[in-house]
Amino acid sequence: MARITAGVATSHVPLLGVAHDLGKDKDDYFGPIFAGYEWTRAWEKSEKPDVVILVYNDHASAFDMKVIPTFAIGCGERYKPADEGWGPRKVPDVIGHADLAWHIAQCLILDEFDMTIINEMDVDHGLTVPLSMMFGAVEEWPVKVIPLAVNVVTYPPPSGNRCWALGEAIRRAVECYGEDLNVQVWGTGGMSHQLQGARAGLINKEWDNDFLDGMIGDSDRLRHIPHIEYLRETGSEGIEMVMWLIMRGTMGPATRALHRHYHVPCSNTAIGHLVLEPAA
Numbered sequence: 001m002a003r004i005t006a007g008v009a010t011s012h013v014p015l016l017g018v019a020h021d022l023g024k025d026k027d028d029y030f031g032p033i034f035a036g037y038e039w040t041r042a043w044e045k046s047e048k049p050d051v052v053i054l055v056y057n058d059h060a061s062a063f064d065m066k067v068i069p070t071f072a073i074g075c076g077e078r079y080k081p082a083d084e085g086w087g088p089r090k091v092p093d094v095i096g097h098a099d100l101a102w103h104i105a106q107c108l109i110l111d112e113f114d115m116t117i118i119n120e121m122d123v124d125h126g127l128t129v130p131l132s133m134m135f136g137a138v139e140e141w142p143v144k145v146i147p148l149a150v151n152v153v154t155y156p157p158p159s160g161n162r163c164w165a166l167g168e169a170i171r172r173a174v175e176c177y178g179e180d181l182n183v184q185v186w187g188t189g190g191m192s193h194q195l196q197g198a199r200a201g202l203i204n205k206e207w208d209n210d211f212l213d214g215m216i217g218d219s220d221r222l223r224h225i226p227h228i229e230y231l232r233e234t235g236s237e238g239i240e241m242v243m244w245l246i247m248r249g250t251m252g253p254a255t256r257a258l259h260r261h262y263h264v265p266c267s268n269t270a271i272g273h274l275v276l277e278p279a280a
C-alpha cells in the first residue's frame with residue numbers, strides 16, 4: 001500500500017530560486033538561509049520518496065482572475081516551469097504521477113471535497129522553489145510530483161480548518177492506493193510577509209514561532225485560527241500558511257519534528273521550514 005511517511009513545510013520566496021540559479025547559495029545574505037536546508041537535502045537522499053504531493057499556490061501564472069479554483073489537483077503527466085516575467089527558470093520539467101493523482105481526485109471528490117482537476121498547466125515559484133531547496137541543482141527531479149494548488153491569492157481563501165480536513169482526506173486516499181509507494185506531503189508558502197501597501201515588510205517572529213510550535217505534537221489548535229488573525233498578525237501574504245495545515249492534516253493526530261529552521265529576512269518574508277513525521 002502507499003504510505004505518507006513524512007511532511008515538509010517550507011517558504012517559497014522566488015528570490016531563493018534566483019539566488020540558487022545564480023550560484024549565490026553561500027553568500028553572506030543567502031548562506032544562513034540555505035544552511036537551514038542542508039539537513040533536509042541529506043535526509044531526502046536517504047528517504048528517497050517516490051511521490052511528493054506538493055501543496056502550493058499559483059501566483060497568477062497558470063490561473064488569473066478568469067478562473068480561481070479553491071483546491072485543484074494536477075492529474076497530468078508533466079508540468080513546465082512557468083514564465084513569471086523573466087523567462088522560465090532553467091530547472092527540469094516536473095513529472096507527475098497521473099495514476100495516483102486520479103485515484104486521489106476520485107477519493108477526495110467521493111469524500112465530498114469538490115476538487116478541480118487539472119491536466120495541463122505550468123508551475124511557478126510556489127512549486128519549483130521548494131523543489132530546488134530540497135534537491136539542489138539536478139538534471140531531473142528525483143521524485144514524481146502531484147501539484148495541489150490552493151487559492152490564497154484572491155479573497156476568500158479556504159479556512160484553515162477545511163485545509164486540515166482536506167489533509168485528513170488525502171491521507172485516507174493515499175492509504176487505499178494499492179501500489180507500494182513512499183509518499184511525502186509538502187506544504188509551502190509563508191511565513192509572515194506582506195508584499196504591498198502601508199504594512200509591506202511586516203514580519204512577526206513571535207507569531208511565526210508559535211505557529212511552528214503548533215505544527216509539532218498532538219494539538220490541533222492551529223486549525224481554528226481565523227483568516228483575520230493571519231492578516232492582522234502575519235500580513236496579507238501570511239495567509240499562505242493555511243497550506244501548511246493541509247500537510248499537517250495528512251500527518252494524523254500527532255507529529256514529531258525531525259528538523260526546524262527559521263530565518264529573517266529573505267526578501268520581504270520570514271523563512272520557515274519544518275520536517276515532520278507522523279507520531280501516532
Ligand code: DHB
Nearest residue numbers: 012013014266267268269
Ligand atoms: C515573496 C514571497 C512570496 O511568498 C511570494 O510568493 C512572492 C514574493 C517575497 O518575499 O519577495
Ligand code: FE
Nearest residue numbers: 012126189240
Ligand atoms: Fe507566495
